[in-house]
Amino acid sequence: MKKFFYIGILGIIFYEIAKVYLIMPMPGSQRMNSIDVAYFLHSTRWAFRIFFWLLILIGAFSAFRNKRKIFPAILLLLAIGVTYGTNYEMAADTMFYQPRTLVLQNVSANKVQDDRIVIGVEINGEAKAYPIQYIGYHHQVRDELGGKPIIITYCTVCRTGRVFEPLVGGKPEFFRLVGMDHFNAMFEDETTHSWWRQANGEAIAGPLKGKMLPELPSTQTSLAQWFTLHPNSRIMQPDPDFQAKYDSMSRYESGKGKSELTRTDSLSWKDKSWVVGIALDKHSKAFDWNRLKKERLINDSIGSIPVVLALADDNKSFFAFKRINTSDTFFIRHDTLFQNKQAYNLLGHALVVNNKNLKPINAYQEYWHSWKTFHPATDKY
Numbered sequence: 153m154k155k156f157f158y159i160g161i162l163g164i165i166f167y168e169i170a171k172v173y174l175i176m177p178m179p180g181s182q183r184m185n186s187i188d189v190a191y192f193l194h195s196t197r198w199a200f201r202i203f204f205w206l207l208i209l210i211g212a213f214s215a216f217r218n219k220r221k222i223f224p225a226i227l228l229l230l231a232i233g234v235t236y237g238t239n240y241e242m243a244a245d246t247m248f249y250q251p252r253t254l255v256l257q258n259v260s261a262n263k264v265q266d267d268r269i270v271i272g273v274e275i276n277g278e279a280k281a282y283p284i285q286y287i288g289y290h291h292q293v294r295d296e297l298g299g300k301p302i303i304i305t306y307c308t309v310c311r312t313g314r315v316f317e318p319l320v321g322g323k324p325e326f327f328r329l330v331g332m333d334h335f336n337a338m339f340e341d342e343t344t345h346s347w348w349r350q351a352n353g354e355a356i357a358g359p360l361k362g363k364m365l366p367e368l369p370s371t372q373t374s375l376a377q378w379f380t381l382h383p384n385s386r387i388m389q390p391d392p393d394f395q396a397k398y399d400s401m402s403r404y405e406s407g408k409g410k411s412e413l414t415r416t417d418s419l420s421w422k423d424k425s426w427v428v429g430i431a432l433d434k435h436s437k438a439f440d441w442n443r444l445k446k447e448r449l450i451n452d453s454i455g456s457i458p459v460v461l462a463l464a465d466d467n468k469s470f471f472a473f474k475r476i477n478t479s480d481t482f483f484i485r486h487d488t489l490f491q492n493k494q495a496y497n498l499l500g501h502a503l504v505v506n507n508k509n510l511k512p513i514n515a516y517q518e519y520w521h522s523w524k525t526f527h528p529a530t531d532k533y
Contacts, residue, residue, distance in 0.1 A: 263390075286391075301317060314351065419531070
């Protein structure tokens with residue numbers, strides 16, 4: 153019977169480590185196509201645990217009847233420690249928490265520095281902004297805007313933000329951070345326990361595999377630029393319970409982070425180089441951040457759709473729009489877009505009454521390794 157004890161000990165240790173290894177950024181784990189195995193191990197966790205701990209219980213009497221009790225005792229403590237560590241100390245939702253108090257202030261009461269980078273959203277005339285220094289730690293923030301529930305997400309290992317309506321089957325849903333796949337954050341919904349990818353809102357495992365969360369228009373800008381364009385906006389303020397976590401993120405947005413997962417390559421087209429990615433009608437293209445800073449405005453096409461990508465004078469805020477015709481050539485001067493005799497602000501609004509506005513499109517700053525992983529057929533500008 154003693155062998156059951158040792159089989160159970162080895163089994164539970166291997167199982168708990170494997171379950172965490174496949175969904176956390178450990179050596180080699182995020183380069184494997186193992187999401188189905190990871191989901192199976194997660195969804196059947198209680199069956200594995202009951203089986204292995206039952207083996208341990210059955211064999212414990214025989215194992216400890218031996219005079220040398222220290223060896224089985226050490227193994228038992230190791231199994232308990234691994235089980236605790238992998239399910240609490242190393243679990244994504246116990247490492248990163250949503251804000252306990254979500255406070256948003258207008259420009260007069262705001263305490264966030266205006267050079268901070270934010271993910272901004274406007275719905276039905278109401279605007280809000282969320283600093284990536286804060287949402288980068290939280291990974292997700294749930295809020296309401298323009299009468300709609302929204303979830304603002306950010307993955308620091310991919311360096312990209314997305315805003316979704318947290319609707320599953322047309323009903324509001326709650327999510328928890330469960331881990332990551334291919335270095336991208338994954339969320340689990342409360343009802344079906346499906347796993348959803350942050351980079352595009354796709355369910356990649358579970359009963360709803362293949363479904364998509366509705367994505368909303370969003371913009372990444374400096375706070376100063378956001379307030380210039382949206383003077384009545386409110387901005388997320390720091391939750392004092394997480395100030396130490398925010399302080400550890402203070403260098404991240406400028407690319408000065410030291411972590412191997414969140415550092416920045418200064419050269420172009422390296423894994424940790426920054427790009428701006430745009431996806432339209434099953435086509436996608438990546439624009440090198442270094443080149444965008446030099447050219448400041450790029451007239452190009454995504455598939456057959458002509459677009460314009462512009463970088464503001466602050467070297468932080470970028471905007472993308474559809475062009476009506478491929479012959480429409482834009483240029484930028486002092487944060488104003490010009491095309492022939494027409495002028496537009498960075499929202500794409502015509503500065504001459506009765507002229508048509510430009511149609512904005514979502515563009516995302518992202519690490520090159522992330523964009524090419526989730527857009528394998530992407531073109532490069």
